[in-house]
Amino acid sequence: MDSDYLDHPPSYVGSSSSRLTPSPVYSPTPGQSEVLLRSSLDSSRTSPQEYVYRTKNVELNLGPNVWGTSNPVFGSGTIVEGRAVLSGELKNISRIIISLEGRIVNTYTERGMVSGVSTTEVLSASTTLKPSNSGNWTQEHCLLATVHNTCLPPSAVIYQPGVTCEVSYRVKLSVVRRGLRRNDSLRIPVLYLPRTFSKRPLLQSIPDIIVDPAGPTLATDLKEVKIVQLGASCDNGLPAITPAIFLALPSSLSFASYDTIPLTLSIVSHNDPVTAKLLFSAVKIQLIKRTRTWKNKGCTDTKFETVFGVADITRTDESRMGVSVMSCELRAVRSAQQQTWTVEAVAEQEYLIRVVVHPPQSMAKHIPHFECEQHIELTTDDYDSLEHESLASGGIPSPAIGNIPLRPSVTHVY
Secondary structure: HHHHHOOOOOOOOOOOOOOOOOOOOOOOOOOOOOOOOOOOOOOOOOOOOEEEEOOOOEEEOOOOEOOOOOEEEEOOOOEEEEEEOOOOHHHHEEEEEEEEEEEEEEEEEOOEEEEEEEEEEEEEEEEEEEEOOOOOOOEEEEEEEOOOOOOOOOOOOEEEEEEEEEEEEEEEEEEOOOOOOOOEEEEEEEEEEOEEEEOOOOOOOOOOOOOOOOOOOOOOOOOOEEEEEEEEEEOOOOOOOOOEEEEEOOOOEEOOOOOOOEEEEEEEEOOOOOHHHHHHHOOOEEEEEEEEEEEEEOOOEEEEEEEEEEOOEEEEEEOOOOOEEEEEEEEEOOOOOOOOOOOOOOEEEEEEEOOOOOOOOHHHHOOOOEEEEEEEEEEOOOOOOHHHHHHHHOOOOOOOHHOOOOOOOOEOOO
């Protein structure tokens, strides 16, 4: 880029017919009351913005803002490190405590009013800093903590009718002074966004598998394929001759949130081929996101479901008598990273494949309807991702930035 373009403003010609206040006269050099703003290409500023928090006597620096977020972001296995700078009377300090805390807060409402709040701690780790060998405190101290627990839920805010669930983490720095002197405390919200990985490489397609309904098991020679039989029910009881419907999908049941999941649905009705064709047009396959929160110490729960994807039919085969087969692809309709997580009897986020086959209303008394729910695991990344390779070689994966909550926590400084 031409340097003259940065140092000199462009020419300007005002409109003589404009009724607005005329623009000031341009000049290539700033006046006494003006400041020259240079382009961000200025090489004098080489370090990125840092996360710095201050009180009267403490300054806490949690490092550079690499991801451009309002709060520090960490992933699984990340080393939470920083630097604390103390001021004031150092000899009055008795101890310095650095802690990493995580909690889940469920807030319950009735008719727009808060009816109850439950708080569950999921992480509590602290370290007490010591003075130097001479017994005196130095002005600067390095802080260090590591997130090792891969079972921790990610930072999240979940809204459901009557309840709001927030998973939050924070770094807390406490400077305790002797006597009646005021203590200093910093509580900095941080985002914990771990990456998770599918258990196996994605199976690209499912072969047509015709299962004998009269067989003793639903086993298949393909270890990569799992077969599930849909349950049947009818208002007037099951008829003597009932079709059998089978769902075939990858046996790993673990997929990245952006994967396209291959499925095969088979309807077998050798004694009544017409029914097989009739049910074939009534198949509905959905990807469901289910969030649950508990209250009263896990005695009662609230459940909320969202349709997260609908299967697309890619191929059909009705060439065999009494057998109808369809191949489908199921994917999430939203591009944001999603992942399965659970904290027992507190909150969870799970995903499942729901298959529903309902006959026409006019035939509902004579033909059963079929349903099944197959729970699956959704992860932020696939098995073959570069981040997984980094983890396998001893590295530390980057945070799952796509999972940033919609409502970030507010920074509290005390």
